[in-house]
Structure formats: structure tokens, C-alpha cells
Amino acid sequence: MVDKLKALAEPNRLEILRLISHEELPAGEIARHFNATRPAISQHLHVLLDAGLIEERREGTRRLYRLRAEGFDEVRSMLKEFWDVRLQALKQKVEQKQRTQRRRHGRK
């Protein structure tokens, strides 16, 4: 989980993901979109591969990279959990308040 987040938390890697989100691209062509050197991009691709956010396919001497959507599921559901837990907490707070108010009315 943290590996995925760490992989996402870098501007060049985010840009790589955007680049290959709509089409499979070879490493060289990806690198050409950046100011950094080709090895730098190659290393970023490796990080993204390890995190399971992209996948690689070899075709002759080229290596084609594409997004791996399933890789994002874990991150997605983690965020959803934060959202859900918070909503649940708010809900309980409201219900608690309602109970208190009803009790006060009863006493009066």
C-alpha cells in the first residue's frame, strides 16, 4: 500500500502515468517527453512496475508500458474507507445529539 502511494508521490511518475493512461508506449518515447535523461525515466518505470501501477510487454528490442488499472484499486478503497469511517462518525454524532435532546425534552 505504502509502495503504491510512494510511487504516486513523484511528479515525473505521475506524468508517466498520465502519458500511458490512454495508450501503450515504449520506454524511449516516454522518456522523450521529459527533460530528465532516459535512465532516470527507466528507473521511474521500474518503481511503477514494482508498485503494480503499470505493466510491461516486450516487443523485439522495445518495451511497451501501459497502465494497470487493478493496481489502483487498493489506493482507491483505502481513500473510500477514510471517507466512509468519517461519515459513520458524523452520523453517530448526530444521533447522539438527537438522543440527548429528546432526553432533555422528557425531563421538562
Place this chain on the structure above:
Amino acid sequence: MVDKLKALAEPNRLEILRLISHEELPAGEIARHFNATRPAISQHLHVLLDAGLIEERREGTRRLYRLRAEGFDEVRSMLKEFWDVRLQALKQKVEQKQRTQRRRHGRK
């Protein structure tokens, strides 16, 4: 955006977020859940604050922290975008294939 992702990409900070996701907690009580020293946690809280993922409320000498759900929206929608763009790409691919096949049928 990258700030939020970087803030999320650290185990202790993730745990802090989980801790305060259902209840507002003072800094000291948060720190007590960890092996790290209190200053370390204080620094993590600062990172999370800067990223807009949590908010602080002062009460006497204590500082209470709670999740800031809006802070997660940007991350959420970024992930959604990756998902959507990929779906769109897949859709176009299928339609392309269908057109090709129809053409072949026509020629025969």
C-alpha cells in the same frame, strides 16, 4: 497534489489518519499510539496539516486534530481520472475493432 500524495506515502502518517478518522484527538494521545517520540508525531501532524488532509482546533493548552475530508477530494478525482481515461481508451479500442470487422465483412 503531490504534497497530498507525499503526505499519504508514509506509514505513521497513514496510521495517524486512521486514528483520527472516527474521532477528534489531542496531539499527545495520538503520539501515545506510536513508538516514535512525541516531536516526531508533531512533525507528521504538521505535514498532514500543510497537505490539507487534517485540521487543528485549539482548546486550552491542547490541540485537537481531525480528518479534513475535503482534502481527499483532489486525490480521489485524480485516481478517478486515470480510471476513466483508461476505460475510454478501451472503449475506443473495441469500437475500432468493430469497425474493422464490419469493413472486412463488407469486402467479402
Place this chain on the structure above:
DNA sequence: TTCTTACGTAAGCAATCACTTACATTTGTG
């Protein structure tokens, strides 16, 4: 086989990160 193309890998380096200890600040209490 030799050369070229498209890559990855290794080593080294400066910047950033997460942590610790020591100190400063703010608020309530006797």
C-alpha cells in the same frame, strides 16, 4: 559475426526525509 537500436543496471552524489535530543512557547493553577 559485427553493428546498431532500444533498452536496463551500476555507481556515485546532492537533496530530502524521518527521527532524536534539547529548548521554547502557551495556557491553566496554586
Place this chain on the structure above:
DNA sequence: CACAAATGTAAGTGATTGCTTACGTAAGAA
């Protein structure tokens, strides 16, 4: 006011990160 409690801030340090240059490797072309 003096003191205690709760917390942040500063400075220093080892580990990790992202980058570069130099080198290694695998696949197709001559």
C-alpha cells in the same frame, strides 16, 4: 508570580531518493 502540562520548534544525523554518467545486454539488420 511560579510552576506544571501540553505541545511546537531547532539542530543534527543516518537513511532514502532522484538524478547523472558510464557501462552492460538483448534483438534485429547488414
